Amino acid sequence: MTGFESTVRAQVRSQTKSGIAAMIIGIALLVALVAMPWWASQGTIRSVVELCCYIAIAQMWNLLAGYGGLVSVGQQAFSGVAAYAMFALAQNLGINPFFAVPLCLIAPVLLAVPTYGLLHRLDGPYFAIGTWVVAEVMRLLTSNFSYVNAGAGMSLRVMTQYSAHERAIGVSILCALMLLITVGGTYWLLRSRYGLALTAMRDNPVSAASQGVNVSRLRFLLFIAGAAGTGLAGAIYFMAQLRITPEAAYGPQWATVAIFIVMIGGLGSIEGVLVGSIIYFFADRWFGEYGATYLIVLGILTLIVALFARQGIWGLMSKVVDAPWFPTRRVLVSGESR
Amino acid sequence: MQWLDGFIQGILLGGLYAQYALGMALMFGVMRIVNISHGDLMILLALIGVSLVASLHVGPFVLVLLLVPIAAAIGYVLQRAVLNRVVSQDPLPSIIATFGLSIALQNAMQQIWSADTRSIPGGGIEQASWQIGPIFIGVLPVIVLVVATVLTGGLDALLRYTRFGRALRASAADVEAAALTGINPKAVYAWATAISVGILGFAALFQGLRSTVAPSDGPAQLIYAFEAVIIGGMGSIWGAFLGSMVLGVSQAIGFRINPGFGILAGHLVFLCVLIVRPQGIFGRS
């Protein structure tokens, strides 16, 4: 930061070398992601799309639990309803599926408003299970709703109008946009003037409220944003799958994945989500074949992290080297002493 | 007449739900935590019951004498080893820890007992019923309801009149002050969870006798217990009991409207209670 020395006596520094390096790498990765149809195999593309969806869903869960203090185990209500809305718009109403993806986000937002209105009165752990009930209600309603083919599920046959290459291009662009919105958006939010309020709320909601942070309004907005972001991931995931059923869309495995990623990686940091997503992605590839045993280990790891290492892997790493990829702290530097 | 029948069957079903809900209400009332593996523990106990019957050839009465102490021991160890480390103002650690435990338990049960549905043989009691006019009332469901009522009354009396009950209520009201008055909160919590899971020993037997259990059934039971507690009114023991009746009746009536609608009807009544009376039907505002 020596380049900043000047006649200014003191200034606030909020970017770091590691942050600039991470941003350059991040932009390069996004470019590689968009260019995927020209360099990657179908199998790789499918895997990368899945990884992107995990990152987005986990990032949204992190935003809620890590900053808003809103622990949900039912975010699948929003990914599911968005995906179903996208299928209905594209398949039943004939809207272009790629255009239907942003359009369908109205559904999770419309669901999130009454959900939050009903559940915000419940104490923390009851709020969590309340979100699960909402997801179950959505699953049961969908299973009985013939417009979306009830329990049998739907296929996105309209996608056959595109070639595999064209589909890959569309999905890759959507994935890049999704990461920009969820990860980049969270980063932008944390660096904006809301960032300080969010961090204050994360550290202590009561004192944040006494410092003039409108905690309940901020939580509401976080919940809505979290629903929309989770919905986007759901829509893209099932667009890549080309098929959806109520069991897959509203299954609790979504919550398991999000919770595992955030807790292992590190709650309350963007880097933690990325670290956790990569760990989960490879764990799933390498050990997924062991089925139940693999899930037992996953569950026990989550338990152990909650008991003994609540800051996760990123938290442990930060204690050793302080090199944030997404610096959100503001550091006062004196121009003269440099 | 089918509505009266639905109502009666619903009350009887509520007896089973009450046995899930009591423990949850107790744990939340004392520690402000919810054990997400509550339903999975019940399933685990029922499967242990299935195996005990298969290997020891015991009847339901002996089985319950074995299951309840096993359940209480599991609860005690669970609190001492896991939950005492996560009791705090922050809801996150306890939710995450028990969520992880729930995933591990479900899959471990699937490894040990396979994904099949099983039931506990009751030696004919599960089929016996009384006929009153056109309505059949099962003997077993009536026993379940009676046991649930006795458990609720017993737990209420325990809380009101015993040394342990006072320590529990004191810890629930102000845990720091309780410690400063000589109570060891961690011991009190461990016994509270032992009771909470111990009651699941009864629930497991009856669930196994009345219908079937499979390793993946736990979350549904957790949700029923949760809905019963919220419908009834948070933290109160009789509230949880009555909430279970409301949930049971909602599901039974819903089922008679349309078999696919039963569970959903329970969820919808729960949501309606949240809209109209968020403190629960029997809760104080």
Added chain:
Amino acid sequence: MSEALLSTHGLKAFYGDFQALFGIDFEICPGEVVALIGANGAGKSTFLKSVMGALKVAPDSVRLQGKPCGGLQPHQMVSQGVAIVPEGRRLFAGMSVEDNLRVAIDHKAGGSDTWTLDRVYRLFPILKEKRRDPVQSLSGGQQQMVSIGRALLNEPKVLLCDEISLGLAPKVINEIYEAIPSISAAGTAIVLVEQDVGLAKKASDRLYCMLEGKVTLTGKSAEVPREDISAAYFGASHAVA
């Protein structure tokens, strides 16, 4: 002076990285009333919390009848014979007066039967009248009586009182302070944490004055001059006795 019942030796306490007590030496003998005075934030409540085991301290820094007992849990301190009337009363809301008192009887220190429900009701007759009422329906003074009664029923050798006059009317304060001689007459040592210097001086045999986590003055309550107290209280000259 007879052997100390409770003593601290270079007691240090921390809230995270923040040090709140810097080596407190303190002692109290059986039947003695010792006042602990000082301004807000001087460390009086922290001192009581450290003695009770609500804060982590070194084992040797707190001794009960010569035996090290620092670092024990609060409930273990109670069973060793140290009870506290916590700041802000901290009654068990939702429970009746009598149930609040019974909790203490349930968990009293062994080896003594000085206090019974009846004796507490004789000390504070109004509590007998209200014994079935939920504690939150009582007035502030009555609640303070329940809190004192609750601590007494723990059968303490040492009773720690944290600001028992706070927020009460002068008449009620007098009523409560009148009970103190009859408590210490039973052999119970009493530590009174007080902000009201006059009240503390009058009610105690000896006093300690604290400032910024250190003891700045100690002496017999009747003999310590007013000027010395105010210097020690406000830190004008940091005179350490």
